Every structure is written in C-alpha cells, then in structure tokens.
Amino acid sequence: MSLPMASPARKRLLSIEDILSLHGFEGYFGPQFDVSPCGSALAICCQRGLRxxxxxxxxxxxxxxxxxxxxxxxxxxxxxxxxxxxxxxxFSPRWSADGNCIALAATDGTRFVRPAIVDVGAATMRILPTANLALQPAKPPLGWLSSQKIACEVLPDGELPFVLETEWHGDAEQAAHWRAARDGSRSTISQIQSGDEMAAYPAGSPAVINVDTGEVQCFSHQKDLPKELECFAGREIVPYPPTLVSGVAGVSDDSALALDITDRGDQIFVSRDDDATRVIWLRDGSAETAFETDHHLSDVQSGAIHRFEVTHPELGTAKTSVILPPCAGPDERLPALFWVYPNAQLPAAMYDKPNGLGPFNLHRFAAMGFAVVRPEVPFDDQIVEQRGAADVVVEWITAAADAVAAAGCIDRERMQVAGHSFGGWATLTLLAKTDLFRSGIAVAGAYDLISAHGTFDARSRHRSDPIDGGSLIEKVWHLPGPPWDHLDAYAQNSPLSGVESISAPVLLMHGDRDYVPMSQAEEMFSALRRLGRDVSFARLWGEGHVACNPETIREMDRLMEDWLRRHRDEPNVAS
Structure with missing residues (x-):
C-alpha cells in the first residue's frame, strides 16, 4: 500500500536545539492560565525552553x-x-476577585517555593517572605479569600516542598558525609530500623496570608479551619495531563483543554500545531488566538504521521502510529525505529506532535531518516496477570511490526528498538525474547526486578526514611507480591534472566540520581560484556530519571543518532 508523504515545503530538519527551545504550559500543580473576573484579561504562565x-x-x-x-x-x-x-x-496564576492582583507560586528551583503577588496595574511582582508552600500534585497551590488574603498550605520553617527536597537534600547529605569521611570530623554512620516510618509527601498546614502585611495564620487541626479555608482545602483535583479534545470550532484537533470555567463560558486550549504552539481562548463559543510561541517550528519540515489499527487474535485491538522522515519517497521501505512504552496513559497526540514535551521527541528520530513506529501496548489487568507483562509486550510489538511492514512503509530487516523507563525494560525484553531488531537503546529501565524491588531510591538513600522500589515494581509490572513469594514471575519478567539470549548490540543510558537504580544498567552491562556482546553504557552523572542538563541532552542526542545510523545498515546480528 502506498502512503502519502509530507509536502517538502519547509526548509530544514528538526534539531535538538529546536527541541530544547520548546515552551510549555504544563499544569502539574493546577492550570497555568486564569481569566480575570471581568473576562477582559488572561494570565498565562509560559515555561521557557529548557535551553x-x-x-x-x-x-x-x-x-x-x-x-x-x-x-x-x-x-x-x-x-x-x-x-x-x-x-x-x-507558576499557577490566580486573579483576585477585584482584578487588581494575581497570586502565583514563585521559585528559584533550589531553596524555596513561596507565594508571590503581582500588582497588575503597576506590572510589579513581589515574593512574600513566608515559609515554603506545600505543593500537592494536580491541586492549585493558592486561592484568594478576599482582596487582601490568600489561602495556601505551608510547611514548617526550613522545610522544602517534596519536589525540591527530593532532588537537593540527598545531594547535600551525600556531600556532607563524604567531607566528614575524608576529614575525620565525625562518624558517618546513619542507622535505620525496620520499624521506622516510610517517607510521605508533606501535606503542610492550611494557612491564610495577608498579602499587604505578610502576616501568616496557620491552622494545625482540620476542625479549627474557618469555613472559607475549608473550601480551599477541599478544592478539586485538576486533571493532569489535560484532556485532549477535537471537533471544537476554531480549535485544532487534539488540543489540550487547559482551563474550563464552565459557569462563565471561558475555555483555554493549548494547540501544538506543526508551525507553532498556540493558546486559544474560547469565550461564549467564539475562538481567538490569545498567545503564540515556538515560531521557530515554522522553518522546520516535519514528516507525515500515519495511524494503523493492529489486531491480535487473543489480546484485542490497539493503534500504532508511524512518523515518516520528512524527505521519504513514495513506496520507500524505510529503516525503522520502534519506540516502545507499554501501558502508556497519554493520548497518541501527546507523543506524536513535533512540539511534544516528553523526554524524547519522536520527530527528532524521523529527522535522522527513520520511520518511527510507536505501538500502543495496552495492559488488560487480567491478561497481564495471567500471561506476564513480558509476554504481552512481545505479542503486541510483533503484531505491530507485522501490520506496519504489511503496509509497505518499513523494511522488516532494518528495525531497531528503543525506549525510556518502562520502555527501557520493554526494549531489553524484546531483545531477549525475539530476533526482530538489529539493535536496542534502553534508557533508565529496570532489568532485574528482583534486585530493583529492594533497592533504595538514590535521591532518598541518605535520609532516615529511604524509599525502596517494592511497591512501584509490583504495581507497574502487575506482580502478585514480593519476589520471595513469586520468584518465577520476577525471573520471567526480568530481561537479565534471559540475557544470554540477547545477541543484538545494546546501548544503555542511565542517571546516577534516578529513582530507578543505576545499578540496573550496571548489572545488564556487566552480563552482556561478560557474554562478549556489543554493549555500550552511557552513564549520566548527576541526572535523574529524565535528563535535565541541556549539555547532557545534546550529547545523548548525538550518541543515539550515531548508534542508530551505525546499526541501520549492518547485518542483523539478532537473526
């Protein structure tokens, strides 16, 4: 079957610099938009590119x-x-009822997250000298009680919200222990006990802050809350990621509904179009573009996207997306990169946009000359518990490869596979259980579920309440309990247990600050090296589960491109 190609109207291919320059409106702590009470103005918190x-x-x-x-x-x-x-x-702006001020959270990314107040008329911002806000996922951190008072939850003096404490406290503790061990100033023993409580995200105390005087009134008991503060404490959870909608007049299909003020007829959408990212303000049925960014995409030529329905006789149906290289010719069977992430909860459009904000932009791989195949791998609880996560992944990916190859757009003999996190595990699973792929790139994955179950999160290792991976491993892999009760299930779903079957070259990438332990990649590298396989291990020092340093991201991009190009035309070792 011949597939339509993208029009070669744009001038250049997507680069890593384009990706690092993308702006965001991510509402993990409530919407990044708010409409003024009179409906004449829109407050937007736009996140600059990572660069x-x-x-x-x-x-x-x-x-x-x-x-x-x-x-x-x-x-x-x-x-x-x-x-x-x-x-x-x-982030997370909120208009006051009189429309004169905006309350929002302000942070330096290291030491504090505090309330800030903007005088809209004077266009000035001041950060209130309070304790840190206790951020709660999917809940706005601030709300107005009157034109002089805001509601929030604050932490005890000196405490950091979990998003900062998790990342920075462990580093500081580790550095302090190393200094003491070198200079002999104190013992560095830190003893923990089986009866110690596990870590929990601090909820903070409900508080009222006078924005004029800075006075803070905290309430330690729920029963003491004034009624107005009760309403704030019981505020609704805001969906994250936001719902994608189609069929709205004046709004691009698959736009994110970022704010919905139903009683006032205001809706805010983020449209990630191929040539820019737009904020669309829909008021009383009339849509207008309120804000635009990412205009550099107008110079970028992106590839066509095709979606296939894949049917498996026992597992059901699922969709597979294919992003073609911008310069692909008609009827050309292309080298393919399968990007895998089982049981993904995000809609397809969140992954397939050229200006998507995931940790890896799939259009970048298409710009390297690969047809990027992103198969859905749905996890039906009952089926996964019966057959095991590994076998379900193999069945779905094999079916997707058959369907896309039959459509005529990929060369079945030149397929490679890659994935991040759960996708990193899936990549090594596919290499251990099939001979479909010439090579694999596995980033931040778990490969020995037995050892991963009990290993501490690297960021919490130095705390008195370190977090182990047990509950995460059991939940994500649909395992019935701990490894000592279900050893066979853990082994069957651990790529390391079948490492001798991996013959294709492997590129591993892993950060030492990842909550998925770096030791997982070390174990896999050591085993493959001992078996004499072609394996490379890029260790991302100072990085967590998702790389944040632009220089590291640039180097990862270069390493992956070099790897994929090198193995694109080499003989298929796996087969």
Missing amino acids: DAPVFGVPFLVGGERGELWIVDRDREKPRRIEAPDGIGV
Missing part, C-alpha cells in the same frame, strides 16, 4: 522554575510580560 532554564535537575517542578507570567488584555494588541526577580520562575 534557557535558570537551574537544572528539578524535573518534578515540571517547568515551574522556568515559568514567566504574561497577561493578555483584549484591548491591547500584544501580550505583556511581567518581570520576575532574576533567576525566579513562576
């Missing part, structure tokens, strides 16, 4: 450290940016 971040290594702030406040006035021609203090990012 321009003031600090790196805080992935769970989800771009908050890069946030800039913009105000879109209906009666002004251009949006206006409200300057924050140097090195400060802002």
Whole structure:
C-alpha cells in the first residue's frame, strides 16, 4: 500500500536545539492560565525552553522554575510580560476577585517555593517572605479569600516542598558525609530500623496570608479551619495531563483543554500545531488566538504521521502510529525505529506532535531518516496477570511490526528498538525474547526486578526514611507480591534472566540520581560484556530519571543518532 508523504515545503530538519527551545504550559500543580473576573484579561504562565532554564535537575517542578507570567488584555494588541526577580520562575496564576492582583507560586528551583503577588496595574511582582508552600500534585497551590488574603498550605520553617527536597537534600547529605569521611570530623554512620516510618509527601498546614502585611495564620487541626479555608482545602483535583479534545470550532484537533470555567463560558486550549504552539481562548463559543510561541517550528519540515489499527487474535485491538522522515519517497521501505512504552496513559497526540514535551521527541528520530513506529501496548489487568507483562509486550510489538511492514512503509530487516523507563525494560525484553531488531537503546529501565524491588531510591538513600522500589515494581509490572513469594514471575519478567539470549548490540543510558537504580544498567552491562556482546553504557552523572542538563541532552542526542545510523545498515546480528 502506498502512503502519502509530507509536502517538502519547509526548509530544514528538526534539531535538538529546536527541541530544547520548546515552551510549555504544563499544569502539574493546577492550570497555568486564569481569566480575570471581568473576562477582559488572561494570565498565562509560559515555561521557557529548557535551553534557557535558570537551574537544572528539578524535573518534578515540571517547568515551574522556568515559568514567566504574561497577561493578555483584549484591548491591547500584544501580550505583556511581567518581570520576575532574576533567576525566579513562576507558576499557577490566580486573579483576585477585584482584578487588581494575581497570586502565583514563585521559585528559584533550589531553596524555596513561596507565594508571590503581582500588582497588575503597576506590572510589579513581589515574593512574600513566608515559609515554603506545600505543593500537592494536580491541586492549585493558592486561592484568594478576599482582596487582601490568600489561602495556601505551608510547611514548617526550613522545610522544602517534596519536589525540591527530593532532588537537593540527598545531594547535600551525600556531600556532607563524604567531607566528614575524608576529614575525620565525625562518624558517618546513619542507622535505620525496620520499624521506622516510610517517607510521605508533606501535606503542610492550611494557612491564610495577608498579602499587604505578610502576616501568616496557620491552622494545625482540620476542625479549627474557618469555613472559607475549608473550601480551599477541599478544592478539586485538576486533571493532569489535560484532556485532549477535537471537533471544537476554531480549535485544532487534539488540543489540550487547559482551563474550563464552565459557569462563565471561558475555555483555554493549548494547540501544538506543526508551525507553532498556540493558546486559544474560547469565550461564549467564539475562538481567538490569545498567545503564540515556538515560531521557530515554522522553518522546520516535519514528516507525515500515519495511524494503523493492529489486531491480535487473543489480546484485542490497539493503534500504532508511524512518523515518516520528512524527505521519504513514495513506496520507500524505510529503516525503522520502534519506540516502545507499554501501558502508556497519554493520548497518541501527546507523543506524536513535533512540539511534544516528553523526554524524547519522536520527530527528532524521523529527522535522522527513520520511520518511527510507536505501538500502543495496552495492559488488560487480567491478561497481564495471567500471561506476564513480558509476554504481552512481545505479542503486541510483533503484531505491530507485522501490520506496519504489511503496509509497505518499513523494511522488516532494518528495525531497531528503543525506549525510556518502562520502555527501557520493554526494549531489553524484546531483545531477549525475539530476533526482530538489529539493535536496542534502553534508557533508565529496570532489568532485574528482583534486585530493583529492594533497592533504595538514590535521591532518598541518605535520609532516615529511604524509599525502596517494592511497591512501584509490583504495581507497574502487575506482580502478585514480593519476589520471595513469586520468584518465577520476577525471573520471567526480568530481561537479565534471559540475557544470554540477547545477541543484538545494546546501548544503555542511565542517571546516577534516578529513582530507578543505576545499578540496573550496571548489572545488564556487566552480563552482556561478560557474554562478549556489543554493549555500550552511557552513564549520566548527576541526572535523574529524565535528563535535565541541556549539555547532557545534546550529547545523548548525538550518541543515539550515531548508534542508530551505525546499526541501520549492518547485518542483523539478532537473526
């Protein structure tokens, strides 16, 4: 079957610099938009590209450290940016009832996340000298009680919210222990006991802050909360990631519904179009573009996207996306990169856009000359528990490879496979259980589920309440309990147990600050090296589960491109 190709109208291929320059509106802590009470203005927190971040290594702030406040006035021609203090990012804006002020969270990405107040008329911002906010995922951190008072949850003095404490405290503790061990100033023993409580995210205390005086009133008991604060404490969870919608007049299909004020008729959508990222303001059924960014994409030529329905006789149906290289010719059977992530919860459009904000941009691989195949791998709980996660992955990926090859757009003899996190595990699983692929790239995966079950999160290792991987391993892999009760199930789903079957070359990438232990990649590398296999291990020092340092990301991009090109035309060792 001949597939339509993209029009070669744009000038250049997508580069890693294009990706590092992409802006975001990620609402992990509530929406990054709010409409003024009179409906005439829109507050936007737009997250700068990672290339321009003031600090790196805080992935769970989800771009908050890069946030800039913009105000879109209906009666002004251009949006206006409200300057924050140097090195400060802002997120989650909220208008006051009188429309004169905006409350939002401000952070330096290392030491604090505090409330900030913007005087809209004067276009000034001041950070309140309070304790840190206790950030809760999917909940806005601030709310207005009156024109002088805001509601929030604050932590005890000196405590950091979990998104900062998790990333920075372990580093500081480790450095302090190393210094003491070298200079002999104190013992470095830190003893933990089986009865010690496990770590929990601090919820903070509900508080009322007077924005004029800075006075903070905290409430330690729920029964003492004033009624107005009760409403804030019981605020609704905001869906994250946001819902994607289609069929709305004036709004591109697969746009994200970022804000929905139903009672006022306001809706805000983020449209990640091929030539730019747009904020669409829908008011009373009339849509207008309120804000645009990522204009550099207008110079980029992106490949066509095709979607196939894959049917498996026992597992059901699933969809597979294929992103073709921009310059692919008609009827050309292309080398393919399968990008795998089982049981993904995000809609296809979140992965397939040229300006998608995942840790890896699939259009970048298409720009390298590969047809990028992204198969859905649904996990039906009952089937996975009966057959095991590894076998379900193999069945779905094999079916997807058959379907895409039958469509005529890939060369079945020139397929490679890659994945991150759960996809890293799936990559090694496929190499251990099939001979489909010439090579594999596995990033931040778990490969020995037995050892991963009990290993501490590297970021919490030095704390008195370290976090182990047990509950995560059992949940994600649908395992019935701990390894000592279900050893066979763990072995059957661990690529390391079948490592002798891996003959294809493997590139491993892993950060030493990853909550998936770096030792997982060390075990796999050691086994493959001892077996005499072609294996390379890129160790990402200082990086967590998702790389944040732009220089590291650039080097990862170069390593992956070199690897994929080198193994594209070599004989298929696996077969």
